[in-house]
Amino acid sequence: MTNSVFGPMATGLPEGADLDEIRADLADDHVAAPSGRDQRELADLVARARADGIELSVVVVPGNPWHDSQLRDLATEVGKFEHGTVAVFSDDWIGTDSDSISRVRLEWAEDTAKYKGGDTAEAVGIFADRLERPDGISWSVLTGVLIAITVLLVGGLAWLKARRRATEHAGPH
Template sequence: MTGSVSLVPPPLYIPQDVDMTAVKAQVAASGVSAPPEAMPGLLAVVNQAHADGINLKIVLLDHNPPNDTPLRDISTVVGADYPDATVLTLSPSYAGSYSTHFPRVTLEAGEDIAKTGNPVVSAQHFLNELDAPEFPWTGLTIVLLIGVLAAAVGTRFLQLRSKRAATSENARENSEAEHAEGV
């Protein structure tokens, strides 16, 4: 087979009722695209994120799409304009995010706790997850590997010691048997 293999990203699913041009314009102006009543609280979360060194953008939909996939897609489209930003898109029941700075597992943990129904509380929970220290998996892995190595070395040592004890026991029995025959 000749030719090149190209990886085509899956098509984005943006609901028809979401005006991405307006969303992008609002995010460009303030960092938040949301109905007016939610703007002050979400702007406070964005400002707190900036104070913590996180370039956070937030998009709020006032209705739920059929599932959470469109929220991640909206975040991805907005994030394409801000490669250094983390984008959170919220709806009343779902959350979706995009970031080049945080691992997907952290983003999804933040999404899981950002489904409160209150957009400001949801955004704050998401930010708190981003600010939380990550579990030191590298340290745990090193400790476990050292423990396994120590157990393997200890097991081998005990095997050799047991074998030596059995060999010396056989030699002693043979010596006693030879000595008894010679008497």
Template sequence: MTVSHPSVFTPVKAELPPNTDLNKIIADLADDHVAAPEGRDQEALAAIAAAARDQGVKLDIVVVPGNPGIEANLRDLANEVGKIEHGTVVVFSDDWVGTFSDQFTRGRLERAEDGAKYRGPEHTADAAQVFVDRLQQPEAVSWTVITLVLLGVLIAGIGGLYVVKVRRARDESRPSAPVA
């Protein structure tokens, strides 16, 4: 009797949004770092990509029509474009955003994505500008600094309690003066 085990650890092939031609997107990015269908504000998107590049963010913007079946397809497309173009790739659909970057952390990308989602197809340039602005904002909270401050307060509190305990023990061990 043979037993076959399905391999649950085999990587799944990236699924690109329907009707997506990766070669055409790469070719379209060559001139102005924007690949967008007709009707999307290509000039405004190109200006945003150029401004981002001037500020040190190697940005490519891809726009796909409609929304794919699942939002993860946009990230898959961004990853595929990023393997070729490198830098930071943002893919917009009508309501969703997918990203890739070898320059920024996933957390920072997702924070920038959140502000750019659900803007609609007529506001892709606005969504792209929000994405770039949020991507370039300094981290608002440094969890390392907060952790170190809390750790310092905890150590100071423990040290203070130890000093109080030692003083009480010393005071209790002294003979008390007779009350007259």
């Protein structure tokens, strides 16, 4: 049997990722990090995000995997048993999965949280802050403002035209 370059690839998880250990570590504070690492600051950030309505769970892997897509693959696997939004952080990259937040919004939040040189607390803080922001432009408000401007312009032009007409009919004095 030959391998095809166009066939699907197996899910690649970062080296040493153990889903059973991650599940057990997430159980108490929604944070899973390598042993010996202080999780208190991360747990506080996650608790704050959860208080703000974002069901965030954070997994930290040491170093960087050979490819950043492995973090997303791990987040997807964790997302199968941990509901909400799962963010997997390495020293420089982030991989995410969510059953409640769009991929576009996740990647927007990821962009500024990457490349923090292993400062996971800073990266988690930036990521959570971006997720907590309201979605940019409210299209309903923008549409309403544009309609109001159009109505004012049409009304103003009609008023000017009527005034000009009245002036022309009055003739010279």
